[in-house]
Amino acid sequence: MLQQIPLGGIGLVVGSILTVIGLGAYFADMPTLNLAGFFYGIPLLLGGLALKAAELPPVPWTQPTPPEVIALRTQATPTQKQIRQEVTRYRYGEKVHLGAALERLKLGNTDQEWPVLAGIHEEVRDHHYTLVLTFDSPDVAFTTWQEKAEKLTNFFGPDIKVALHQTQDEWIELALLSTRSLA
Numbered sequence: 001m002l003q004q005i006p007l008g009g010i011g012l013v014v015g016s017i018l019t020v021i022g023l024g025a026y027f028a029d030m031p032t033l034n035l036a037g038f039f040y041g042i043p044l045l046l047g048g049l050a051l052k053a054a055e056l057p058p059v060p061w062t063q064p065t066p067p068e069v070i071a072l073r074t075q076a077t078p079t080q081k082q083i084r085q086e087v088t089r090y091r092y093g094e095k096v097h098l099g100a101a102l103e104r105l106k107l108g109n110t111d112q113e114w115p116v117l118a119g120i121h122e123e124v125r126d127h128h129y130t131l132v133l134t135f136d137s138p139d140v141a142f143t144t145w146q147e148k149a150e151k152l153t154n155f156f157g158p159d160i161k162v163a164l165h166q167t168q169d170e171w172i173e174l175a176l177l178s179t180r181s182l183a
Contacts (some may be wrong), residue, residue, distance in 0.1 A: 001103035006090050008055050011048020015041050029148070031038070041175040056091040062134060069122045074128040075178045079157045084131060087120055096135075105148055106156060113139040115172065124175050125163070133174045146172075 021035020076084075088098045096102065097117040108114040115137035121129050137145070145152075145164050152162045156176055163175040 004089060006052075006055060008048050008050075008052030009093070011044050011051055012151045015043070015045030015048050017041070017169065019045050036145060040151055050143075051092060054093045056094050056097065058089050059087040059097055059117050059120050061088075061121060063121045065122045069124055069129065071122060072129040073122075075180045076131070076160045077120060077157060077180060078179055079160060080131045080176055080178060081128070083133070084122075084143070087133075096170060101155065107137075107140050107144070107148065115140055118171075120135070125175065127151045128178050128180075130175050130177045134174070135172045135174060140172075142172060 002047040018037050018041030019038075020041075022034055022041050025031075025037055037059045063174045083098070091097065095111045096114050099111065099114065102108060112165075115135035117133055119134040121132050121134075123132060136180035142164070149162055149164060151176070152164075153160065156162065159178060159180045161179050162176045163177060165175070167173055
Protein backbone atom coordinates (compact mmCIF):
# COMPACT_ATOMS: atom_id res chain seq x y z
CA MET A 1 0.00 0.00 0.00
CA LEU A 2 2.74 2.47 0.92
CA GLN A 3 4.51 1.65 -2.33
CA GLN A 4 1.54 3.16 -4.19
CA ILE A 5 2.22 6.60 -2.67
CA PRO A 6 4.67 8.87 -4.54
CA LEU A 7 7.40 9.91 -2.10
CA GLY A 8 8.33 12.85 -4.31
CA GLY A 9 4.82 14.28 -3.98
CA ILE A 10 4.86 13.89 -0.20
CA GLY A 11 8.26 15.60 0.00
CA LEU A 12 7.00 18.46 -2.15
CA VAL A 13 3.84 19.00 -0.10
CA VAL A 14 5.43 18.72 3.35
CA GLY A 15 8.51 20.70 2.29
CA SER A 16 6.36 23.46 0.78
CA ILE A 17 4.19 23.73 3.89
CA LEU A 18 7.21 23.91 6.22
CA THR A 19 8.96 26.42 3.97
CA VAL A 20 5.86 28.66 3.87
CA ILE A 21 5.56 28.39 7.67
CA GLY A 22 9.25 29.31 7.95
CA LEU A 23 8.77 32.34 5.68
CA GLY A 24 5.69 33.43 7.63
CA ALA A 25 7.59 33.07 10.91
CA TYR A 26 10.51 35.06 9.48
CA PHE A 27 8.23 38.00 8.62
CA ALA A 28 6.38 37.66 11.96
CA ASP A 29 9.73 37.82 13.81
CA MET A 30 9.43 34.33 15.34
CA PRO A 31 13.03 33.06 15.19
CA THR A 32 12.51 29.51 16.52
CA LEU A 33 9.66 28.66 14.14
CA ASN A 34 11.53 30.47 11.37
CA LEU A 35 14.61 28.23 11.78
CA ALA A 36 12.56 25.05 12.07
CA GLY A 37 10.63 25.94 8.92
CA PHE A 38 13.76 26.67 6.92
CA PHE A 39 15.96 23.87 8.28
CA TYR A 40 13.34 21.20 7.66
CA GLY A 41 11.22 22.74 4.92
CA ILE A 42 13.84 23.61 2.31
CA PRO A 43 15.69 20.24 2.44
CA LEU A 44 12.37 18.36 2.24
CA LEU A 45 11.27 20.55 -0.65
CA LEU A 46 14.54 19.94 -2.52
CA GLY A 47 14.42 16.22 -1.74
CA GLY A 48 10.84 16.06 -3.01
CA LEU A 49 11.85 17.82 -6.22
CA ALA A 50 14.75 15.39 -6.72
CA LEU A 51 12.52 12.36 -6.16
CA LYS A 52 9.83 13.76 -8.44
CA ALA A 53 12.41 14.26 -11.21
CA ALA A 54 13.60 10.63 -10.88
CA GLU A 55 10.14 9.12 -10.44
CA LEU A 56 8.84 6.28 -12.60
CA PRO A 57 5.10 5.81 -11.96
CA PRO A 58 3.53 2.36 -11.59
CA VAL A 59 2.35 0.53 -14.68
CA PRO A 60 -1.44 0.68 -14.96
CA TRP A 61 -3.63 -2.39 -14.79
CA THR A 62 -5.30 -2.72 -18.20
CA GLN A 63 -8.22 -4.74 -16.86
CA PRO A 64 -9.54 -5.82 -13.47
CA THR A 65 -8.47 -9.19 -12.15
CA PRO A 66 -11.39 -11.66 -12.11
CA PRO A 67 -11.98 -13.80 -8.98
CA GLU A 68 -11.03 -17.03 -10.79
CA VAL A 69 -7.60 -15.56 -11.53
CA ILE A 70 -7.12 -14.49 -7.92
CA ALA A 71 -7.89 -18.08 -6.89
CA LEU A 72 -5.11 -19.29 -9.24
CA ARG A 73 -2.48 -16.90 -7.84
CA THR A 74 -1.16 -19.81 -5.78
CA GLN A 75 0.27 -21.12 -9.08
CA ALA A 76 2.28 -17.93 -9.59
CA THR A 77 6.04 -18.41 -9.63
CA PRO A 78 8.32 -16.22 -7.51
CA THR A 79 9.34 -14.42 -10.72
CA GLN A 80 5.73 -13.60 -11.60
CA LYS A 81 5.07 -12.34 -8.06
CA GLN A 82 8.20 -10.20 -8.10
CA ILE A 83 7.38 -8.68 -11.50
CA ARG A 84 3.81 -7.93 -10.42
CA GLN A 85 5.04 -6.20 -7.25
CA GLU A 86 7.89 -4.30 -8.90
CA VAL A 87 6.03 -2.81 -11.85
CA THR A 88 2.95 -1.77 -9.87
CA ARG A 89 4.80 0.57 -7.51
CA TYR A 90 6.69 3.82 -7.82
CA ARG A 91 10.34 3.39 -8.81
CA TYR A 92 13.11 5.97 -8.53
CA GLY A 93 16.19 6.48 -10.66
CA GLU A 94 15.11 4.12 -13.44
CA LYS A 95 14.23 5.05 -17.02
CA VAL A 96 11.80 2.18 -17.75
CA HIS A 97 10.25 -0.70 -15.85
CA LEU A 98 12.23 -3.95 -16.20
CA GLY A 99 15.16 -2.01 -17.71
CA ALA A 100 17.78 -4.48 -16.47
CA ALA A 101 15.84 -7.39 -17.99
CA LEU A 102 15.41 -5.59 -21.32
CA GLU A 103 19.12 -4.78 -21.37
CA ARG A 104 20.16 -8.38 -20.63
CA LEU A 105 17.79 -9.69 -23.26
CA LYS A 106 19.21 -7.16 -25.75
CA LEU A 107 15.79 -5.80 -26.66
CA GLY A 108 17.17 -2.46 -27.87
CA ASN A 109 20.67 -1.02 -27.80
CA THR A 110 20.01 2.04 -25.63
CA ASP A 111 17.40 2.95 -23.04
CA GLN A 112 15.69 5.14 -25.67
CA GLU A 113 15.17 2.06 -27.89
CA TRP A 114 13.91 -0.25 -25.15
CA PRO A 115 10.26 -1.24 -25.23
CA VAL A 116 8.16 0.57 -22.64
CA LEU A 117 5.94 -1.47 -20.35
CA ALA A 118 2.54 0.17 -20.88
CA GLY A 119 0.15 -2.17 -19.08
CA ILE A 120 -0.25 -5.32 -17.05
CA HIS A 121 -3.07 -7.74 -16.38
CA GLU A 122 -3.68 -11.24 -15.05
CA GLU A 123 -5.69 -13.96 -16.74
CA VAL A 124 -6.19 -17.71 -17.00
CA ARG A 125 -4.71 -19.51 -20.01
CA ASP A 126 -4.90 -23.27 -20.37
CA HIS A 127 -6.10 -23.48 -16.73
CA HIS A 128 -2.93 -21.76 -15.50
CA TYR A 129 -2.20 -18.40 -13.92
CA THR A 130 -0.81 -15.98 -16.52
CA LEU A 131 0.74 -12.55 -16.06
CA VAL A 132 0.49 -10.49 -19.26
CA LEU A 133 2.83 -7.56 -19.85
CA THR A 134 1.94 -5.16 -22.68
CA PHE A 135 4.88 -3.31 -24.22
CA ASP A 136 4.96 -0.33 -26.54
CA SER A 137 7.80 -1.46 -28.79
CA PRO A 138 8.34 0.99 -31.69
CA ASP A 139 12.08 0.30 -32.07
CA VAL A 140 12.08 -3.49 -31.57
CA ALA A 141 10.26 -5.48 -34.24
CA PHE A 142 7.97 -8.37 -33.37
CA THR A 143 10.31 -10.72 -35.26
CA THR A 144 13.09 -9.76 -32.84
CA TRP A 145 10.83 -10.64 -29.93
CA GLN A 146 10.02 -13.99 -31.56
CA GLU A 147 13.72 -14.74 -32.11
CA LYS A 148 14.29 -14.22 -28.39
CA ALA A 149 11.34 -16.35 -27.25
CA GLU A 150 13.54 -19.16 -25.95
CA LYS A 151 15.87 -16.68 -24.25
CA LEU A 152 12.82 -15.01 -22.65
CA THR A 153 11.61 -18.36 -21.34
CA ASN A 154 15.03 -19.13 -19.84
CA PHE A 155 15.40 -15.62 -18.44
CA PHE A 156 12.10 -15.57 -16.57
CA GLY A 157 13.00 -18.81 -14.90
CA PRO A 158 11.71 -22.26 -14.26
CA ASP A 159 8.01 -23.09 -14.36
CA ILE A 160 7.25 -20.33 -16.88
CA LYS A 161 6.22 -20.61 -20.50
CA VAL A 162 6.40 -17.45 -22.60
CA ALA A 163 3.81 -16.56 -25.24
CA LEU A 164 4.17 -13.56 -27.54
CA HIS A 165 1.39 -11.78 -29.38
CA GLN A 166 1.41 -8.61 -31.45
CA THR A 167 -1.81 -6.74 -30.68
CA GLN A 168 -1.19 -3.68 -32.86
CA ASP A 169 1.63 -2.39 -35.02
CA GLU A 170 4.00 -1.49 -32.18
CA TRP A 171 2.30 -3.23 -29.25
CA ILE A 172 3.58 -6.58 -27.98
CA GLU A 173 1.98 -8.78 -25.33
CA LEU A 174 4.41 -10.90 -23.37
CA ALA A 175 2.44 -13.56 -21.49
CA LEU A 176 4.23 -15.33 -18.64
CA LEU A 177 2.25 -18.53 -18.18
CA SER A 178 2.91 -20.51 -15.03
CA THR A 179 3.40 -24.21 -15.64
CA ARG A 180 3.00 -25.05 -11.93
CA SER A 181 -0.01 -27.02 -10.76
CA LEU A 182 -2.18 -25.80 -7.90
CA ALA A 183 -0.39 -25.97 -4.58
